[in-house]
Amino acid sequence: MIPFVDLKAQYDGIKEEIDKAISDVISKTAFVGGPFLESFEKSFASFCGVKNCVGVGNGTDALYIALRALGIGPGDEVITVANSFIATSEAITMTGARVVFVDINPRTYNIDVTKIEEKVTPRTKAIIPVHLYGQPADVDPIIAIAKKHGLKIVEDAAQGHGGLYKGRRIGSIGDLACFSFYPGKNLGAYGDGGAVVTNDDALADKVRMIANHGRMEKYNHKLEGVNSRLDGLQAAILDVKLRHLPAWTDGRRRNAALYNDYLAGSGVVTPVEIPDVTAVYHLYVVRVPDRRREALQEHLKQSGIATGIHYPIALPNLMAYEYLKHTEADFPEASKASYEIVSLPMFAELKEDQIAFIAEKIREFFER
Numbered sequence: 171m172i173p174f175v176d177l178k179a180q181y182d183g184i185k186e187e188i189d190k191a192i193s194d195v196i197s198k199t200a201f202v203g204g205p206f207l208e209s210f211e212k213s214f215a216s217f218c219g220v221k222n223c224v225g226v227g228n229g230t231d232a233l234y235i236a237l238r239a240l241g242i243g244p245g246d247e248v249i250t251v252a253n254s255f256i257a258t259s260e261a262i263t264m265t266g267a268r269v270v271f272v273d274i275n276p277r278t279y280n281i282d283v284t285k286i287e288e289k290v291t292p293r294t295k296a297i298i299p300v301h302l303y304g305q306p307a308d309v310d311p312i313i314a315i316a317k318k319h320g321l322k323i324v325e326d327a328a329q330g331h332g333g334l335y336k337g338r339r340i341g342s343i344g345d346l347a348c349f350s351f352y353p354g355k356n357l358g359a360y361g362d363g364g365a366v367v368t369n370d371d372a373l374a375d376k377v378r379m380i381a382n383h384g385r386m387e388k389y390n391h392k393l394e395g396v397n398s399r400l401d402g403l404q405a406a407i408l409d410v411k412l413r414h415l416p417a418w419t420d421g422r423r424r425n426a427a428l429y430n431d432y433l434a435g436s437g438v439v440t441p442v443e444i445p446d447v448t449a450v451y452h453l454y455v456v457r458v459p460d461r462r463r464e465a466l467q468e469h470l471k472q473s474g475i476a477t478g479i480h481y482p483i484a485l486p487n488l489m490a491y492e493y494l495k496h497t498e499a500d501f502p503e504a505s506k507a508s509y510e511i512v513s514l515p516m517f518a519e520l521k522e523d524q525i526a527f528i529a530e531k532i533r534e535f536f537e538r
């Protein structure tokens with residue numbers, strides 16, 4: 171059996187470090203706030219190349235709190251991509267703002283930067299580019315649009331830990347950037363977790379305040395916030411794992427290159443990296459033509475190979491957004507991709523012989 175992701179294999183490789191970190195937190199009873207959270211926030215800010223990191227409860231909260239820190243609320247609009255997990259759009263509507271979707275570039279599955287400006291209105295306040303599947307979005311054109319129209323940029327980096335765009339670390343490009351530490355992420359906790367990072371000290375203070383019931387000190391609440399905290403146990407675990415993230419990223423990139431080689435001419439369309447980026451392959455997503463995806467998945471399942479679909483319904487086509495009255499024709503590329511994409515097993519510990527076996531079974535499917 172080849173699993174989709176193998177968190178046990180990852181743990182086995184760093185077991186002593188992880189067990190010690192957990193024991194240290196328990197021995198100091200530093201469960202909420204405290205030195206382990208402070209250490210991780212400092213480490214992760216440095217890793218991202220920014221001045222500030224605020225740990226929060228999860229990636230969705232990170233997006234919501236970041237938007238609130240920018241003052242976004244009812245009557246505003248925020249532009250984002252039609253192909254992402256619902257957390258991206260959900261966070262926008264949680265503020266009371268209206269979500270405005272943009273179709274994808276069919277080669278990268280990220281936001282089509284040539285279609286953003288036509289969606290800008292006087293109510294637009296921000297753009298959320300998503301570094302989907304660990305593939306950095308093309309952010310320079312987005313920065314130009316934001317400057318032209320006075321908009322803020324919030325990076326959704328939930329799948330982009332460690333990625334590079336033209337020498338800049340993902341997380342250091344926008345006004346704020348938001349990360350998820352869900353267990354299956356490239357940098358994953360052993361439970362939920364998230365963070366907001368920024369170079370803006372004032373925004374960092376606002377984020378920290380909103381995440382902590384609207385206070386900077388006990389019982390002095392300057393506004394109504396939320397309760398969204400990265401706990402000490404998760405912070406200590408993440409601090410350990412962060413030290414291994416570059417090596418894990420190298421492993422993912424090595425495995426992506428092996429996939430590309432073994433799958434050349436196989437019948438599936440392999441991922442594309444835009445120039446001057448370093449993708450981190452949170453997911454390795456291929457495209458299956460002629461809507462034969464489910465048949466391929468079943469064929470692989472019979473051979474003990476797990477797969478996934480990220481995501482089977484484009485965001486504007488979800489029932490949750492029926493009120494926007496979109497049709498699939500409004501976002502043709504995202505809609506088409508939603509029927510064709512499939513995610514293959516991807517993790518640093520994946521072996522070449524496993525990749526070769528997966529590719530062999532894919533070729534077998536198309537030759538059949």
